[in-house]
Amino acid sequence: DAMVIQNPRYQVTQFGKPVTLSCSQTLNHNVMYWYQQKSSQAPKLLFHYYDKDFNNEADTPDNFQSRRPNTSFCFLDIRSPGLGDAAMYLCATRGGLPMDEQFFGPGTRLTVL
Amino acid sequence: AQSVAQPEDQVNVAEGNPLTVKCTYSVSGNPYLFWYVQYPNRGLQFLLKYITGDNLVKGSYGFEAEFNKSQTSFHLKKPSALVSDSALYFCAVREASSGNTPLVFGKGTRLSVIA
Numbered sequence: 001d002a003m004v005i006q007n008p009r010y011q012v013t014q015f016g017k018p019v020t021l022s023c024s025q026t027l028n029h030n031v032m033y034w035y036q037q038k039s040s041q042a043p044k045l046l047f048h049y050y051d052k053d054f055n056n057e058a059d060t061p062d063n064f065q066s067r068r069p070n071t072s073f074c075f076l077d078i079r080s081p082g083l084g085d086a087a088m089y090l091c092a093t094r095g096g097l098p099m100d101e102q103f104f105g106p107g108t109r110l111t112v113l
Numbered sequence: 114a115q116s117v118a119q120p121e122d123q124v125n126v127a128e129g130n131p132l133t134v135k136c137t138y139s140v141s142g143n144p145y146l147f148w149y150v151q152y153p154n155r156g157l158q159f160l161l162k163y164i165t166g167d168n169l170v171k172g173s174y175g176f177e178a179e180f181n182k183s184q185t186s187f188h189l190k191k192p193s194a195l196v197s198d199s200a201l202y203f204c205a206v207r208e209a210s211s212g213n214t215p216l217v218f219g220k221g222t223r224l225s226v227i228a
Contacts, residue, residue, distance in 0.1 A: 004156075031213065040201060042218040043157070050213055090156050098207060099145050099164045102216060104156035 003027070004105035006091050012111045013081050021076040021108045023091030031094040032074045033102065034066060038087045049074065050096075078110075086112045115140045117206050119219035126194045127227050134189040134222045136204030143209040146187040147216065148178055151201040160202075163187060174198070194226045 005024045013019040023032065030051045035043035047066045048055050054066070063085070065077040078085055088109050092102040116139045126132045138144055145164055149157040161172025168180045178189045187204060201223050205216040 006156075033215065040221065040223065042203060042220045045215050048215055088154075092157075096213070098209060098211065098213060099162070101147055101159045101162055102157075103159065104149075106156045107154070109154065 004091055004093055004103050006089075006105035006108050008108060009106060010109050010111070012113065013078075014113050015083065016080045019078050019081055019110065021078075021089050021091075021110070023074045023076075023105055024072050025091075025093045025103075026072070027093055027095075027103060028071060029093035029103070030071065030096050032068060033090075033092040033094070034074070034076050035090040035092065036085075036087045037090055037107070043090055046076070081110070081112045083112050086110055115206055115208050115211070115214075115217045117204050117217055117219035119202075119204055119222045121222050122220075123223045123225065125225045125227060128196055129193050132191050132194040132198070132224065132226070134202050134204075134224060136187045136189065136219060137185050138187060138204070138206040139185060140206060140208040144187075145207045145209055146178075146180065147205040147207075148172065148176070148187075148189050149203045149205065151203065151221075153200075157203060160189070194224075196226050196228050199224055199226045 033048040034046045037043045046060045049068045067075045088107045090107045091105040094102045118137045147162045148160040151157050163170050163180045171177045204219040
């Protein structure tokens with residue numbers, strides 16, 4: 001089945017230790033998103049790619065970076081995680097039309113010790 | 114600017130009763146409207162969307178939503194609630210003419226269905 005895959009599902013890191021979260025998709029969608037979601041809140045958009053065009057939300061901290069080496073893969077790098085970065089990180093994809101819905105991965109829950 | 118309001122943080126309903134989760138939106142032009150459901154420790158799952166045409170949209174798991182342009186609303190409904198419907202529900206909007214701007218999500222409504 002076509003899907004959005006996130007690895008790992010659970011990630012534990014130490015304060016200040018860089019961490020990378022990965023997302024892959026078999027949908028061949030040209031739009032990919034990274035969201036941060038804290039407890040029972042709405043997902044907060046961090047970045048999105050339209051093909052290779054990178055769009056950074058104005059309030060995304062510099063501590064967060066992203067890479068999209070090809071259509072299928074997208075990575076979220078947190079350079080120096082703080083306690084406040086503990087959250088669920090959601091990857092989503094979408095086809096190229098405005099009316100297309102977004103497909104979400106299962107998320108990676110990040111714990112910062 | 115686009116925005117979505119979900120006025121209720123929590124909705125409680127007895128199993129077998131009808132349920133409604135409210136959503137209102139604000140866009141300059143015509144909206145594309147979406148409902149998503151989130152179960153604990155999972156990603157968001159698409160339920161249904163309104164693009165154009167019939168104001169009553171039917172989606173997954175027996176859910177439906179009614180688009181009301183005059184009230185700028187897109188309430189989610191189900192005729193008979195199940196305990197398994199208990200989850201977090203998000204409404205989202207994108208203005209049809211906005212190209213590929215990201216969805217704007219509401220803050221979510223937690224639905225509890227009591228047996």
